Amino acid sequence: MNSALLMHPVVLDLDGSVGPFDHSIRLPLDDWADQLRFACSRGALRGFARELALKLPLNPGPVFMGSGDFHHLSLPLLERASTRTAVDVVVFDNHPDNMRFPFGVHCGSWVRRALALPGVRHVHVVGITSADIGLGHAWENYLRPLYAGRLHYWSTGVDVRWARWLGLAPVFHAFDHIESLLQAFVAHMADERLPIYLSIDKDVLSIEDARTNWDQGVMHESQLIAAIQALHGRLIGCDITGEVSVARYPQWWKRVLSSLDRQPALSAAEISDWQADQQALNRRLLPHIQAAWQPDSA
Template identity: 55%
Template structure:
């Protein structure tokens, strides 16, 4: 297994045998949930200076840092053209006027020159429902650079807009994953996993969750075989109070479930045990 990398913004990933750990606690307030493009450029420069040239799966901590995947995909795509598979309960392609955040970064990933296509897999969130359809950025869907793979969500609005091929709906995870396997182009893959795609019976996160079972996710990863050239895992649980007023306001609007301090350690232990199994499947 390639050497894992911990981007340690919030201390939630725990101990991972053999991993390289980059301490980023000083960046937590600036990057968590969302940040301006200038801040992201600063983080890119830090990665260029301090990350190893090659590494295994990166652990990002809380799902509030999922937009950091954009920098990792950018580094990986600079070496070879690839497709990106994002396992996530949300499309992460929503409108955000203040730069980039954990729910908007996918649009930027579709614009990277060596990313052929982005697949967001396992969406059940109301973010792809009719009430929130206006928040989704439609251009990458129309341009054939992005596909939503949804389970049970109401996506009739997409068919009305001629996006039936880009916003795909399935009745269950098994039929979705079978169709996904047939849609991938057969070349190198970057895989990003937000564990909120999983049923809460598997692990608990601080976002609303999907319906995938662990066995379904692991089987999908193994089916990718040696095609995975880069990967990351997010969706850990950590408690944090923002000092920045606009972040407190926006996170409240997103109605993130509060983490019970009495349960936090148990949630993190289950998360870390799952991480070990995901790392083994990613190779």
């Protein structure tokens, strides 16, 4: 048996949204939730990274982080993984997570900082359907990593002709259908050899497959699993976000900025049902992620 199958999943329990797994390691971190959720200062993120360094096992299995509001917490996990070897990063996400944010680190701005890590070579954001990469929001994207050829967007259903006008066509992979997008992505990655850090925000999935409180993409669970399987033997780290929980921001500026995203108000019954569905999905995804792990890193 692949020893990666024996790796224990880790839950960063920030918002109580991730259910139980067999043989998991659960770290109670709810004291950090208000400070980190949605956005935080760089100092706060460094403090959180120090606590993780004390509590995480040396070679953690897949890490479940809760709501997509915590996706920027991929940074300390990625930094840890990329100190051992150079990596490419694959992010399945409905959003580019490369948007301008001047007040620290935001769940939608972390990719640029990931590319500043010495061990990170390329980042591929796969499954984007968000208007964040359309003409109306083009100015909000950090362009330097795109011009450097180190950040690639893989999208469907978004008009990205503006990228051609700016000479960015080589890093904008736009498709009419998610099937053709994933076929091209898998073929592209087959030509690469670096180990991979995988980050999954389940808002990349269709609402038929999972429900999150962010706008969602069109990928199906079976397609996500097939893409993960295509990375077999190359994963050295992974995190998963996209759970459902209620945010009650104590900071006025977070309340203002988060209101612009128009997240729906959910009843307690809806939250409970969606969390149960999400946990069932997590249990289905977990063995495929573990099976794709690089044997030497297990």
